Amino acid sequence: xxxxxxxxxxxxxxxxxxxxxxxxxxxxxxxxxxxxxxxxxxxxxxxxxxxxxxxxxxxxxxxxxxxxxxxxxxxxxxxxxxxxxxxxxxxxxxxxxxxxxxxxxxxxxxxxxxxxxxxxxxxxxxxxxxxxxxxxxxxxxxxxxxxxxxxxxxxxxxxxxxxxxxxxxxxxxxxxxxxxxxxxxxxxxxxxxxxxxxxxxxxxxxxxxxxxxxxxxxxxxxxxxxxxxxxxxxxxxxxxxxxxxxxxxxxxxxxxxxxxxxxxxxxxxxxxxxxxxxxxxxxxxxxxxxxxxxxxxxxxxxxxxxxxxxxxxxxxxxxxxxxxxxxxxxxxxxxxxxxxxxxxxxxxxxxxxxxxxxxxxxxxxxxxxxxxxxxxxxxxxxxxxxxxxxxxxxxxxxxxxxxxxxxxxxxxxxxxxxxxxxxxxxxxxxxxxxxxxxxxxxxxxxxxxxxx
Amino acid sequence: xxxxxxxxxxxxxxxxxxxxxxxxxxxxxxxxxxxxxxxxxxxxxxxxxxxxxxxxxxxxxxxxxxxxxxxxxxxxxxxxxxxxxxxxxxxxxxxxxxxxxxxxxxxxxxxxxxxxxxxxxxxxxxxxxxxxxxxxxxxxxxxxxxxxxxxxxxxxxxxxxxxxxxxxxxxxxxxxxxxxxxxxxxxxxxxxxxxxxxxxxxxxxxxxxxxxxxxxxxxxxxxxxxxxxxxxxxxxxxxxxxxxxxxxxxxxxxxxxxxxxxxxxxxxxxxxxxxxxxxxxxxxxxxxxxxx
Numbered sequence: 001x002x003x004x005x006x007x008x009x010x011x012x013x014x015x016x017x018x019x020x021x022x023x024x025x026x027x028x029x030x031x032x033x034x035x036x037x038x039x040x041x042x043x044x045x046x047x048x049x050x051x052x053x054x055x056x057x058x059x060x061x062x063x064x065x066x067x068x069x070x071x072x073x074x075x076x077x078x079x080x081x082x083x084x085x086x087x088x089x090x091x092x093x094x095x096x097x098x099x100x101x102x103x104x105x106x107x108x109x110x111x112x113x114x115x116x117x118x119x120x121x122x123x124x125x126x127x128x129x130x131x132x133x134x135x136x137x138x139x140x141x142x143x144x145x146x147x148x149x150x151x152x153x154x155x156x157x158x159x160x161x162x163x164x165x166x167x168x169x170x171x172x173x174x175x176x177x178x179x180x181x182x183x184x185x186x187x188x189x190x191x192x193x194x195x196x197x198x199x200x201x202x203x204x205x206x207x208x209x210x211x212x213x214x215x216x217x218x219x220x221x222x223x224x225x226x227x228x229x230x231x232x233x234x235x236x237x238x239x240x241x242x243x244x245x246x247x248x249x250x251x252x253x254x255x256x257x258x259x260x261x262x263x264x265x266x267x268x269x270x271x272x273x274x275x276x277x278x279x280x281x282x283x284x285x286x287x288x289x290x291x292x293x294x295x296x297x298x299x300x301x302x303x304x305x306x307x308x309x310x311x312x313x314x315x316x317x318x319x320x321x322x323x324x325x326x327x328x329x330x331x332x333x334x335x336x337x338x339x340x341x342x343x344x345x346x347x348x349x350x351x352x353x354x355x356x357x358x359x360x361x362x363x364x365x366x367x368x369x370x371x372x373x374x375x376x377x378x379x380x381x382x383x384x385x386x387x388x389x390x391x392x393x394x395x396x397x398x399x400x401x402x403x404x405x406x407x408x409x410x411x412x413x414x415x416x417x418x419x420x421x422x423x424x425x426x427x428x429x430x431x432x433x434x435x436x437x438x439x440x441x442x443x444x445x446x447x448x449x450x451x452x
Numbered sequence: 453x454x455x456x457x458x459x460x461x462x463x464x465x466x467x468x469x470x471x472x473x474x475x476x477x478x479x480x481x482x483x484x485x486x487x488x489x490x491x492x493x494x495x496x497x498x499x500x501x502x503x504x505x506x507x508x509x510x511x512x513x514x515x516x517x518x519x520x521x522x523x524x525x526x527x528x529x530x531x532x533x534x535x536x537x538x539x540x541x542x543x544x545x546x547x548x549x550x551x552x553x554x555x556x557x558x559x560x561x562x563x564x565x566x567x568x569x570x571x572x573x574x575x576x577x578x579x580x581x582x583x584x585x586x587x588x589x590x591x592x593x594x595x596x597x598x599x600x601x602x603x604x605x606x607x608x609x610x611x612x613x614x615x616x617x618x619x620x621x622x623x624x625x626x627x628x629x630x631x632x633x634x635x636x637x638x639x640x641x642x643x644x645x646x647x648x649x650x651x652x653x654x655x656x657x658x659x660x661x662x663x664x665x666x667x668x669x670x671x672x673x674x675x676x677x678x679x680x681x682x683x684x685x686x687x688x689x690x691x692x693x694x695x696x697x698x699x700x701x702x703x704x705x706x707x708x709x710x711x712x713x714x715x716x717x718x719x720x721x722x723x724x725x726x727x728x729x730x731x732x733x734x735x736x737x738x739x740x741x742x743x744x
Contacts, residue, residue, distance in 0.1 A: 410709050
């Protein structure tokens with residue numbers, strides 16, 4: 001009997017311990033020190049400090065997944081032989097942020113430089129986990145970058161990263177498929193819906209595009225439509241997906257979802273690449289960083305794809321929005337901030353920019369965007385089209401006044417719990433967005449924001 | 453002097469176990485419990501909140517929806533799986549099968565496939581667009597329901613888990629059957645008992661203890677469902693929510709929501725529930741054992 005009872009208790013205890021494995025991940029509730037940075041814009045002193053760091057040399061650990069940074073690192077090390085750069089791919093997007101948050105919390109293994117997408121940067125700047133780069137004179141770089149990305153690295157007056165690339169949106173389409181079915185390039189979203197119907201009727205296996213519910217895509221389209229669901233003022237946040245711009249988006253996009261006119265294939269999946277290759281996904285409305293991805297991931301599409309301006313919500317309109325795009329930031333816990341800033345500047349402002357453009361990246365610097373060499377470049381993949389002309393024009397038309405939540409990473413992670421229901425057929429897009437709004441408000445309140 | 457030495461001898465035997473036990477077992481639980489008493493906010497930092505996280509967990513509809521889902525899973529999947537395992541064990545033990553070795557290995561083999569790989573493999577088969585289901589639809593002009601749709605996905609996960617664990621449970625039951633003294637069967641045959649009668653009167657009672665163990669493992673396994681939904685979520689993000697199972701919810705709260713504190717509370721609540729259910733089943737099993 002006693003043996004039996006002990007056995008029972010042990011089994012129960014095994015159950016408990018197995019449960020706890022899920023929660024037993026390093027986090028110290030007592031040890032989060034905000035460590036306020038000294039943000040004194042003393043430019044010459046800062047420049048001297050950066051130069052001194054370069055002269056002294058050292059090792060930099062850079063966490064980034066963007067492929068063209070390899071060339072940047074090679075160039076940087078060639079120019080400053082005393083500096084060794086250790087470029088680590090710690091995961092793409094969310095995976096890397098999780099690793100970074102954990103390293104910051106643990107207080108060890110924190111990189112000197114981290115790639116952080118614009119939508120995620122506020123989460124880090126608000127927690128003061130990344131350095132205000134005004135200490136190194138970053139505030140004097142205004143005018144170097146296009147307005148959208150430059151605004152994205154700001155939080156209040158602080159500058160928490162240097163824009164690395166940008167993602168003004170455009171319509172990438174498979175001209176072969178469009179021509180075969182006599183589809184005109186859609187100038188408005190109404191045209192886009194009509195094209196979707198026509199294409200799917202002509203070939204039931206073909207879709208105008210894919211969509212299974214993507215937070216970044218949805219917010220970008222709401223942005224373009226004039227919706228401003230997030231209002232952020234320091235720690236005061238408002239979330240409202242009921243505004244006119246959002247409704248403009250939902251009423252049009254609902255037609256595509258309800259009519260099953262978008263392929264139920266998640267972006268970046270194997271099936272997605274397959275669909276892009278065989279023409280069953282005929283177009284993408286996506287950021288300007290897409291050409292390099294198409295060239296490497298969709299080789300069968302060479303010569304078939306073209307780029308056109310983003311479809312408009314009003315005929316004759318000229319508004320676009322950003323989709324993706326990253327900054328380079330310096331964690332507050334970085335060991336050698338001056339040297340890290342030197343790398344940032346090299347990669348985002350100096351020679352590194354051209355190296356990345358040559359590798360197929362889409363820059364955020366006005367100098368590169370307006371240079372004839374950039375604009376006139378003909379892309380064999382796109383049938384010799386001067387793709388950058390279209391993309392650079394989009395960069396100039398990005399609608400202003402948009403901001404992301406200071407906890408957008410989490411909000412995006414529960415997008416499919418809420419708005420996803422609209423794709424599974426259980427709700428409308430507006431209802432889904434309303435419950436996403438509720439979930440975002442709830443989390444904001446739990447995190448101590450004053451949420452309206 | 454001698455007394456002291458004798459008491460230390462005991463510690464020397466128990467010490468290695470106790471050290472490992474404390475390190476890998478007591479420490480994580482204690483630490484999780486410690487975490488669960490705080491709340492860390494983006495604005496306002498970390499504060500001691502006592503049992504607030506537990507209060508929140510008890511009133512959290514997402515947690516209870518996750519719990520309800522695994523409870524349903526437990527009620528439906530575990531009996532089916534154990535019944536199949538029992539059939540397989542009895543079939544092998546009957547001695548009337550050719551190639552029992554091959555049969556035993558092939559039923560057990562899925563257990564050797566890592567759960568993540570198994571989930572991926574089944575995910576590809578389930579795919580209604582580019583998977584086996586999609587190919588069947590294309591080849592025969594069928595319109596099979598999408599196994600990864602919100603309505604069917606729990607059933608599809610149940611199928612994967614059954615496939616994975618029938619062989620494992622079969623081995624537990626089969627090894628319990630192997631220790632039955634064969635002279636009992638001979639005696640029964642002399643008394644005129646047929647095979648079914650032998651199964652009913654000798655084998656099933658002999659299996660009670662093993663079935664109890666298998667049941668308790670299955671209860672724990674069901675409550676801790678994580679791998680399969682976590683991996684299939686990549687293929688069906690709209691059908692599998694981030695709070696599909698309690699463990700997935702705890703994981704999501706930690707790694708996407710930075711809510712280690714609340715996640716720890718959820719894990720402890722779930723651990724206690726699992727312990728209570730496992731204990732209740734064990735008690736019931738023992739009482740029935742005592743009665744017979």
